Amino acid sequence: MADAKKSDSLPDWLSRQDRGRYTGEYRGPSPREARRELALADWLGPERTHDVIASLRPPPQQVSSLVEQMMAKFPRQDIYWLERLREAWPQLLGEMNARQSRPLSLQNGTLIIEVSNPTWRFVLERQQKIKIKDILQDFLQQELRSLRFVAPGRFSS
Secondary structure (H helix, E strand, C coil), X not given: CHHHHHHHHCCCCCXXXXXXXXXXHHHCCCHHHHHHHHHHHHHHCCCCHHHHHHHHCCCCXXXXXXHHXXXXXXXXXXXXXXXXXXXXXXXXXCHHHHHHEEEEEEECCEEEEEECCHHHHHHHHHHCHHXXXXXXXXXXXXXXXXXXXXXXXXXXX
16 A cells, blocks of 8 residues: 555656557657656666666556546447447448448537448438438437548548
């Protein structure tokens, strides 16, 4: 218990946050963080460096807390409606349209729909967008501000 309180009171200045969005081998220190760690290593000496740097870093987090942090970024209502929309997609748009498209994301009234190829994207976006929007608004029981049709693999939230 004393160790947990000790680590909570330590400064967070040695955490590697500059490249926090990267994973794996790309998650190394940024140039600024590397210079800071080298200066600390010079000051401590080679025999104490690893132990001291490890003790100054924040403790690792549980996976469950990381998942909760990620889920908190998404409105729960949007996740619920997106799942219901995915289940009912073939009935709402018809089998042929549903085979060529799928709902990817629903955030703040904007529905992102992935379309299998440019021809179907043109058909859905230019010829059927208003009809699809009306059908989806009735199903979702909320206003859809916009529909975005994207190519496969072209969307990141």
